Structures are given as structure tokens and as C-alpha cells.
Amino acid sequence: MSAISAYARARAVDAGRAFPIATRRHVHLAERPLVFVPLAMAGEANAPLAAMLGTDATKPTLLVVPQPRNRDLRFAFAAELAALVLNYIRSCTQRVEMSGNDRVFSDAPQLLVPNPAGVGFVKLLGRSTRFRRTTGPYPVPAQVPMLGRWLTHLAERADHPGSSALLAMTSALGLHWASGQSALEDANLAALLGWISPPDGVTGFAAAIAAEDPLIWPPAGPSTDPTFDNEVLAPAIRAYDKAAPDSPQRIRAFARLERDLHSQFEPTWRLMWRAIDTLRELPVAAGVEARWTSDRRDFTNYHDYLTSDGRRQARHDGAVTAARRLQRLEREQATYDATRALDDPLVMANYRITGEAFEGTVVEVDRDRRIVSDKGRRVTRPLIVVRTGDPVDLASGTTLQAPSHPKQTATIVELRRETDAAYVTLQLQGGMGSSAVPPPGSVPELDEDTTYTSAYPEGFRTPELPPIDQTPWTHGGPPQPYVPTDDDAQEVWE
Known part of the structure; x- marks a missing residue:
């Protein structure tokens, strides 16, 4: 936790409501x-019970697995989910545009x-669906492994700093506000x-306490409330199991399950759209568009890969591939942190406190x-001289950048x-044209x-890595090409 975040949490406790730690929205919506x-x-573990999803706050779709231990019912759920998710993904491929020299989808x-x-x-x-076979023993509908590939793609994008392809709403909100509770408690969306x-006349602390009542605000998933499990869910599943297939009793038992589960989803569904509206009220940071373009480019590349090649992704990365991925994540993290700071004075305050940045007034200028x-x-x-009251922990020769002059660099000549x-x-x-x-x-x-x-974004450098076919023997040597096997389809849900 940064000093600014700690201070903001203390202010939130004192004020009775969350304190802003950003003046701009740093995620794409x-x-x-x-x-x-x-x-x-x-x-x-990870046996799906139900899901509510949709692109319209007023028209959610509820999918239910009446017996999560039943493999066929689980994959029937996956097939229904695939139909909805893949249709949504297809809707994002209707228009293309040029980004530099690259063709990317507009969405x-x-x-x-x-x-x-x-x-x-x-x-x-x-992970549990992308390797499933559509033929042979225990076949699944063709869209199930395709769903698994796309979910894996989105989950991997979530690892990339600044990506908005897969967002946890509590994390997105926590990026912009500091509450008066712990980070663990911030994982409760209602709290x-x-x-x-908070409602009028109610403090954030009181609102958070009320949010802990599972009868009013059931857990936002994927875990359910233990009391609900024991007193409502378990009897409903037993009633479904006891009823004969296609019997009126089973139809009624399934309807009861849908009703009970809908009651668990509905409060969270409302909270999700309330969180979206809350974030939309913030002005968008300048760097968000470039990061979303990166998401769109990655989506385009993966779509083209599935269309033209279609080979399944290996279960594990090779040594060089893993190192490249780690290196890319480190570079993206540094770039993301820098662009957020350049976009937002409240984020920049974290660097000013640590002496990595300073704010001041220009007291001398030698333009020519x-x-x-x-x-x-x-x-x-x-040459310019900046007078600052901030603690400056930077050595002579350090290269700097100013948010007001993003195409220009400044090198410290002297610190007095x-x-x-x-x-x-x-x-x-830089940033001054070609004239004298x-x-x-x-x-x-x-x-x-x-x-x-x-x-600043260009200030992070990474070493060169060898080509994959030159993987050192210390890391296993050049890897063999990945060949799917029947063992891949045996991967369990956990």
C-alpha cells in the first residue's frame, strides 16, 4: 500500500465515505x-452451479446446473454459456479499422x-473446457472447447497491467477510491x-456493515453463503435428484432452483451495473485509449489465429516463451504505472512522496x-531551473519527463x-521541432x-532474449513442438 493510499484510507474513516485516489478513470468501459x-x-472446486450474464441491465440470462456433480449437466451448462459468450464475441468482429499499419477490429x-x-x-x-474432445468417449458440443479457448484468452489478458478485457469490478473501483476498510473487505462489492x-444519512462504515448481511446482499460469487447452501440449495438439489426425469416433480424442482438462485444473483446483478455507472462518471484518462487499442489488437490477432491455424494452445509455456511473457508483463507494468502517473496528478503524488518526481516553479530559463x-x-x-519543495531523490544524469511536455525529455544537470x-x-x-x-x-x-x-513509458528497458530454437540447455534446450494428446482432455475441472 502506498503512502497516498494509506492516507486516503485514514481520510475515508474520518469522513465516513471512500476517498478518491484518482481524478481520472484508468480502465476502459x-x-x-x-x-x-x-x-x-x-x-x-470450480464445479459451476449457475451464472447470470448479459449486456443489458434489464435483460439478464440465468443458466443453472441443477446437479453440479453430474458431468453431463455441467457440460450442458458450458454449451449454453458458449452459445451466449461466442455470440457476443462474434458481435465484436463486425467492423475493422487501421491502427498504424495493422488491421484491428473496431471493438x-x-x-x-x-x-x-x-x-x-x-x-x-x-482451462477445464478448452481441451475437451468433440468426438470419442465423453464428447462435448463443438462450441465448448472454443468457449474454453476464448475464456483462456480473456483470463490471460487479465494478467496484463492496464488491460480491460476481463475486469473484476472490486479491483476497478479500488483503483479509483480508498475505503475505510481493509483490502480483504474491499473484495465484497456491496461493502x-x-x-x-452510501445512502443519504448513512456512513460508509454503516453501509458496509449492512452489506455483510447475506439475506440482503448475498455473496457476489463464485462462493455462495453457507446458510443458503444448507437450508435452501441442498434441499432443492435433493428434490431434483429424487424426481424422475421429465416428470412434473422434476420440472417443479428445477423451477424452484431457478427461483432460489435468481434471488442470490439479483442483488449482485444490480451492484454490477451500479458499479459501471459509478465508474462512467469519471473522466477518461488519456492513456486508456492506447491500452484498449492493445486489447483490440490482441483480440484481432487471436481471432485470426483461431481462424487460420486453430491449433490448441500448449498447456505449459517453454522456457523462452515464459521468459518473454514475464518480460512483457514487467514492461507493461512499468509503462502502465508511468502513464497513469502522467495522466493523473493524484497518482503522480505517490511518486512525489518517494522522491521519484517533483512539482515546482520554473525560476530560470535559457531558451536559446x-x-x-x-x-x-x-x-x-x-536549460531550465525548477524550484521545488518536494523531496527529490534523483541523481544527476537521470532522465525525466513532464506530463505537460510528453514528447520532451529532461536530464538533471545539477541538484542544489x-x-x-x-x-x-x-x-x-526533443519536442521543439527542427528550428534553432x-x-x-x-x-x-x-x-x-x-x-x-x-x-515515464520509454524509461523502462529490458534485455534481449534468445530465439526459441536457441533455448539454453540449462532451460531444457529447444522445446519440441506441442502436439495435442488424449491426455489433454482428461484435465479435471479443478
Whole structure:
């Protein structure tokens, strides 16, 4: 937890409602997100019990597995879910556009779940269905393994910092508000929204306490309330099991299950759309569009891969592939943190506290300064001096960037500390065009308030990795091409 977040939580306790830790929305919200609320049966890891999903707050679809231990019923549920999810994914492939030199779909699927446990459910459901056979023993409908591939794709995108393809709403809200409760308690969607927008005359603490009543706000899944399991769900499943197939008793038992489960879903369904509306009220950060374009590009590439190749993804990455993935995630995390800070002064405050950024006033400007470059040419390199009261923990030679001049870098030439302030001399480069005299606005002006930070998107470097066919022997040597086997289809739901 950062110092700003800790301070914001203390302010939230004092004020009785959540305290903002961002002034911009740093996640993308699609025009038609697919809201997905799953429930799993207690004691049966990731055995689906039911799900409510849809793109319209007024028209949810409820899918029920009347006996989660029954394999055929589980895969019948997966087939119904596949029909809905794959149809939604197809709806995102209707239009294409050019992004640079790449052809990308104009839209991409966005799956919204209540909490991080819902993301875990999607990941496990994808893993347990993508290898299933459509022929031979225990065949499943053709759309089931395709559902598994797409759920796996979305779950893997969720690992990428800044991706909005699969979002847990509690995490998205927690990115923008600090509540007066613990991070563990923030995983309760009803409690977190109680802190963010409590009813009139009610404190966030009281609203969060009320949210813990499972009769009013059932758990947002995938786990269900133990009392509901014992007193309502178990008798309903027993009644379904005892009834003969296609009998009126079984029809009534299934209707009872649907009614009881709908009562568990309905409060969470309302909370999900309330959370969406709450986030939509925030202005969108500048970096969100670029990150969503990355999601759309990845979606396009994966769609094309399934269409043109279609080979199933290997169960495990090779050494170089895993290292490349880790390296990409590290680079994306650094870029994501930097762009959020450049987009949002409240996020930048975290870097100012640690001395990695500073805010101050320009007290000296040498606009026309020219030096001889390493190549022997005279180039324009203005100098400015910024006076700041922030703690500055940056060495001479460090490269910085200002949110107000994103195409320009600044190098620390000198750092002079005095009793009540620090004076940072910066040499500017880039963002001034090709003329010898910098055009107006390209160099900070005298008395201008500005911010500089060492955390900027281009400031993170990663080492080169060898090609896959040159995997060192210490890591198993070049991997053999992945060949699907019958053992893949034996993967259990857990």
C-alpha cells in the first residue's frame, strides 16, 4: 500500500465515505460489456452451479446446473454459456479499422465479473473446457472447447497491467477510491460500493456493515453463503435428484432452483451495473485509449489465429516463451504505472512522496542555449531551473519527463539543496521541432508550474532474449513442438 493510499484510507474513516485516489478513470468501459456473475458449488472446486450474464441491465440470462456433480449437466451448462459468450464475441468482429499499419477490429469483448475470485473462475473454467474432445468417449458440443479457448484468452489478458478485457469490478473501483476498510473487505462489492456511495444519512462504515448481511446482499460469487447452501440449495438439489426425469416433480424442482438462485444473483446483478455507472462518471484518462487499442489488437490477432491455424494452445509455456511473457508483463507494468502517473496528478503524488518526481516553479530559463553534440553538430538544448519543495531523490544524469511536455525529455544537470527548497537544473531535449529557436510553448516558461518524473513509458528497458530454437540447455534446450494428446482432455475441472 502506498503512502497516498494509506492516507486516503485514514481520510475515508474520518469522513465516513471512500476517498478518491484518482481524478481520472484508468480502465476502459465498453459500450456493451458482458457482465458475468458465476456461482460455484461449495466443496466442488470450480464445479459451476449457475451464472447470470448479459449486456443489458434489464435483460439478464440465468443458466443453472441443477446437479453440479453430474458431468453431463455441467457440460450442458458450458454449451449454453458458449452459445451466449461466442455470440457476443462474434458481435465484436463486425467492423475493422487501421491502427498504424495493422488491421484491428473496431471493438473487442469485455467481460466484467464482481471480484478477483470471478477472474479465477473464468481462468479455471477456460482451462477445464478448452481441451475437451468433440468426438470419442465423453464428447462435448463443438462450441465448448472454443468457449474454453476464448475464456483462456480473456483470463490471460487479465494478467496484463492496464488491460480491460476481463475486469473484476472490486479491483476497478479500488483503483479509483480508498475505503475505510481493509483490502480483504474491499473484495465484497456491496461493502465497497457502500463506502463509495452510501445512502443519504448513512456512513460508509454503516453501509458496509449492512452489506455483510447475506439475506440482503448475498455473496457476489463464485462462493455462495453457507446458510443458503444448507437450508435452501441442498434441499432443492435433493428434490431434483429424487424426481424422475421429465416428470412434473422434476420440472417443479428445477423451477424452484431457478427461483432460489435468481434471488442470490439479483442483488449482485444490480451492484454490477451500479458499479459501471459509478465508474462512467469519471473522466477518461488519456492513456486508456492506447491500452484498449492493445486489447483490440490482441483480440484481432487471436481471432485470426483461431481462424487460420486453430491449433490448441500448449498447456505449459517453454522456457523462452515464459521468459518473454514475464518480460512483457514487467514492461507493461512499468509503462502502465508511468502513464497513469502522467495522466493523473493524484497518482503522480505517490511518486512525489518517494522522491521519484517533483512539482515546482520554473525560476530560470535559457531558451536559446546551443551545444555541440557527440556528432559534432550544434544543437539546441535549453536549460531550465525548477524550484521545488518536494523531496527529490534523483541523481544527476537521470532522465525525466513532464506530463505537460510528453514528447520532451529532461536530464538533471545539477541538484542544489537549500534549507526550504531544492533547485533542479534540467537540460531539455526533443519536442521543439527542427528550428534553432524553440517555438512558443515547446519550453516551459518562467514562473510556470510544472512536474517532472523519472517514471515515464520509454524509461523502462529490458534485455534481449534468445530465439526459441536457441533455448539454453540449462532451460531444457529447444522445446519440441506441442502436439495435442488424449491426455489433454482428461484435465479435471479443478
